[in-house]
Amino acid sequence: MQTDLVAALDIGGTKIAGALVEGDGTILARSQRPTPAQESGDTVMRAVGEVLGELTASPRWERVHAVGIGSAGPVDASAGTVSPVNVPGWRDFPLVERVRAATGGLPVELIGDGVAITAAEHWQGAARxxxxxxxxxxxxxxxxxxxxxxxxxxxxxxxxxxxxxxxxxxxxxxxxxxxxxxxxxxxxxxxxxxxxxxxxxxxxxxxxxxxxxxxxxxxxxxxxxxxxxxxxxxxxxxxxxxxxxxxxxxxxxxxxxxxxxxxxxxxxxxxxxxxxxxxxxxxxxxxxxAQMGTDAGLVGAAAAALAAQGAGAVTTTAAV
Amino acid sequence: MQTDLVAALDIGGTKIAGALVEGDGTILARSQRPTPAQESGDTVMRAVGEVLGELTASPRWERVHAVGIGSAGPVDASAGTVSPVNVPGWRDFPLVERVRAATGGLPVELIGDGVAITAAEHWQGAARxxxxxxxxxxxxxxxxxxxxxxxxxxxxxxxxxxxxxxxxxxxxxxxxxxxxxxxxxxxxxxxxxxxxxxxxxxxxxxxxxxxxxxxxxxxxxxxxxxxxxxxxxxxxxxxxxxxxxxxxxxxxxxxxxxxxxxxxxxxxxxxxxxxxxxxxxxxxxxxxxAQMGTDAGLVGAAAAALAAQGAGAVTTTAAV
Incomplete structure (x- = not known):
């Protein structure tokens, strides 16, 4: 069966990680860049663009129907913006809009990094x-x-x-x-x-x-x-x-x-x-x-995207 | 239009109040007894029974389709029991079962008194x-x-x-x-x-x-x-x-x-x-x-019963 496929971004003060994640949580493709945390907002966004570029180049990209982002906070999911404490170039930065534009208009789900870790632990880890x-x-x-x-x-x-x-x-x-x-x-x-x-x-x-x-x-x-x-x-x-x-x-x-x-x-x-x-x-x-490793942020961002699409991850039913 | 009608109980260490409450929050009939807080559990339940008896005697009772209870805590809604700190005769007392029996098997919704107040303020008060x-x-x-x-x-x-x-x-x-x-x-x-x-x-x-x-x-x-x-x-x-x-x-x-x-x-x-x-x-x-007065507990218990019945009180839609 062809399962759901989403793209996930895990954005922190040290690295920007991306992946394509199956509906069962399997990571199929990865990309990563160091976060140019002290550079301008556009420079940081360029690094995100490079990560997304590697993912969209995957032959599997055509199956991707949503993007989940877990970002260092504070974030503002209602406005689609992020203001990570350790990335001064990003203040109320319109990350959701930029990622949507970079992915051909896919739906984008933004959550804070703590929320992303939680989604991962609930889906596949200690909170299952x-x-x-x-x-x-x-x-x-x-x-x-x-x-x-x-x-x-x-x-x-x-x-x-x-x-x-x-x-x-x-x-x-x-x-x-x-x-x-x-x-x-x-x-x-x-x-x-x-x-x-x-x-x-x-x-x-x-x-x-x-x-x-x-x-x-x-x-x-x-x-x-x-x-x-x-x-x-x-x-x-x-x-x-x-x-x-x-x-x-x-x-x-x-x-x-x-x-x-x-x-x-x-x-x-x-x-x-x-x-x-x-x-x-x-x-x-x-x-x-906790049980999840370093992929928790990516897996959690994927879970949030899947849940927003009604795919049922992050619900107890899917977790059992 | 004939709106929903529910029975509400507000159980505290001082008094046991009951009412019939319309789907729009109007209180139609009331009953009240002092709480015999230092007496046996059965004596306290008898006071509840008297309050319910006055309500069931109302000609409007036939329209009642659910009961909401807001009780001094702690309560255990999952078990249907209450253990109010100030009513020592009730420890894990099966209040939901007793009220269901006293009302001919109506669905009973139990919440703590703080939750009931909140339901009332959200429905009709300062949190609307x-x-x-x-x-x-x-x-x-x-x-x-x-x-x-x-x-x-x-x-x-x-x-x-x-x-x-x-x-x-x-x-x-x-x-x-x-x-x-x-x-x-x-x-x-x-x-x-x-x-x-x-x-x-x-x-x-x-x-x-x-x-x-x-x-x-x-x-x-x-x-x-x-x-x-x-x-x-x-x-x-x-x-x-x-x-x-x-x-x-x-x-x-x-x-x-x-x-x-x-x-x-x-x-x-x-x-x-x-x-x-x-x-x-x-x-x-x-x-x-807060904006609600002394009826907050009753109104909130009614709101919880209506919400549990899917009548939509306590949702923002109904509150607007």
Whole structure:
């Protein structure tokens, strides 16, 4: 059977990836360019054009009937524009219109990158079969997305699930977003490393002061390193519990570089979740590591395009 | 035209109210009993039965085709049970089954009271015409509900929107729910009064130490009373901003006794919201007082029953 075929774009501050994706999630063709993040908006768009050019040159292109884009945020799906924090040349950049023009007028679906990861985890990863889920990426930043009632919930502008910037510490440290005590300000990789260093943790002879290095120290029993992960876990737990209390989710999937720290993160996270997820309807909430790899953004963008076309991906039915 | 007619029940710790409600929201018949909250579960159910008995005796009852229940929580809509904190005789009490039996097998829709208020505000009140809204009740406790994508979002168990028990102060004071620093622990009426008293506020000669009395003092310029409302506003702002950041809402409706404090609450709330709702897609979020009166619970329960029957209330279309 000839299945649906869509094009997917995963646009981040480091790379622009593209692929042709079958209706079952199989990736058939790929293209990639580094993101010229500090260049002009037109230069960044040229890189996107090159990625699309390689995809449209594929003999399979004629079967492509829609394009899905997962982009670093903020995005504005209602306006079709993107303003990625790390790509200053793009502010309210009309990405949807440009991609539509470059693909002969195909329908284009735009979502934030956290929402894209969520679509992927729900379709093929750790959130499969869950009608109500939060999926998170904990790395340099903290992002996320929601599945509610069996469907992706991008929200009107495609940014829903932005758990990194909810405040869990009213009077906490100032966050670059302008607020205080955001989950990201406490739980991101750089903040885990900063807090460990501030409290006296000393890196090894290689001088590696990344969160991965703190995680290694925590695994080896370093109490300061462990405490920094525990504080991150506490903030993540409060954020996850808040999400569950607000919209009722039964699973939180945690991925990204910090998510890969394993039990150093997940053990205190499970403990802290008991402290903050207290109401009867959130008590059975579980946390679990992400399953999708580096293709999550592409697969999720494809899922969103397929769902928008009514192909049924990202619904529970398709996921089972 | 003969419109839809449903029965509605609003069950709280103080009273059990019932009504017959037309498809346009008109209340045609009413019944009410005090809640025998400290009695056995069967005694409480007997009071519900009396309310229903008065409604079924109405000549209009033959037109009733569904029942909506808004109940003090927690509820479990998936199991059809309720466990209201202030009604100890009801724990996992099979209210849906009992009401169905008492009404000759009519379909019964159960939601939490915060969700019911939200359905009412969306249908006929301050959230009318808003596809994405948070409605809150700030009084002895803090409750709420969500409208997402033009529809009520009760969540699988009917408890979604429980904003009073999200933590906005990771290391804050212990909350009776078991967590710390919950919005309710900072912003509820009793906590506004407690904080004012702790910080040296003195009640007037009538000895009234309610939040309403603190509000009157704040309006008269008492700095301690004002500070207590400002702290409540800060917690509410963090919670509202978190909700917007997680699910994208464009309006937050605040009702309940504390909501009636007026600008003493709303002025600092609007200011604090600027501090916490910082991302581009939440910056245009507004807060506004609730419009529905004491019938909100009944009207909302009716709206939920009508929506479940596909009558279209609680959708934006019907609301416009």
């Amino acid at each position: 079969g869950h009608d109500n889920a939060l999926c998170m990426v904990v790395s340099t930043g903290v992002g996320g997305g929601l599945v509610l009632g069996g469907r992706l919930h991008p929200g009107p502008t495609g940014n829903a699930g932005h758990i990194g910037h909810i405040s869990v510490e009213l009077d906490g440290d100032a966050c670059p977003c302008g607020a205080r005590g955001c989950v990201e300000r406490i739980a991101s990789g750089p903040n885990i490393a900063r807090r460990a260093l501030e409290n006296g943790w000393l890196p090894g002879p290689d001088g590696d002061v990344s969160a991965a290095s703190v995680a290694a120290a925590a695994r080896a029993g370093d109490p300061v390193a462990m405490a920094s992960f525990e504080r991150a876990a506490q903030a993540l737990a409060a954020g996850i519990a808040a999400t569950a209390t607000l919209v009722e989710i039964d699973i939180a999937v945690v991925g990204g570089g910090v998510g890969k720290a394993g039990e150093v993160l997940f053990a205190p996270l499970r403990l802290a979740l008991r402290d903050y997820a207290t109401l009867s309807f959130v008590r059975s909430l579980t946390v679990t590591p | 015409g808003h596809d994405n809204a948070l409605c809150m009740v700030v009084s002895t406790g803090v409750g709420g509900g969500l409208v997402l994508g033009g529809r009520l979002h009760p969540g699988p168990t009917g408890n979604a929107g429980h904003i009073g028990h999200i933590s906005v102060e990771l290391d804050g004071d212990a909350c009776p729910c078991g967590a710390r620093g919950c919005v309710e622990r900072i912003a509820s009426g009793p906590n506004i009064a407690r904080r004012a008293l702790e910080n040296g506020w003195l009640p007037g000669p009538d000895g009234d130490v309610s939040a309403a009395s603190v509000a009157a003092a704040a309006r008269a310029g008492d700095p301690v009373a004002m500070a207590s409302f400002e702290r409540a506003a800060q917690a509410l702002a963090a919670g509202i901003a978190a909700t917007a950041t997680l699910v994208e809402i464009d309006i937050a409706v605040v009702g309940g006794g504390v909501g009636k404090a007026g600008e003493v609450l709303f002025a600092p709330l609007r200011l604090a919201l600027r501090d916490y709702a910082t991302l581009s897609f939440v910056r245009s979020l507004t807060v506004t007082p």
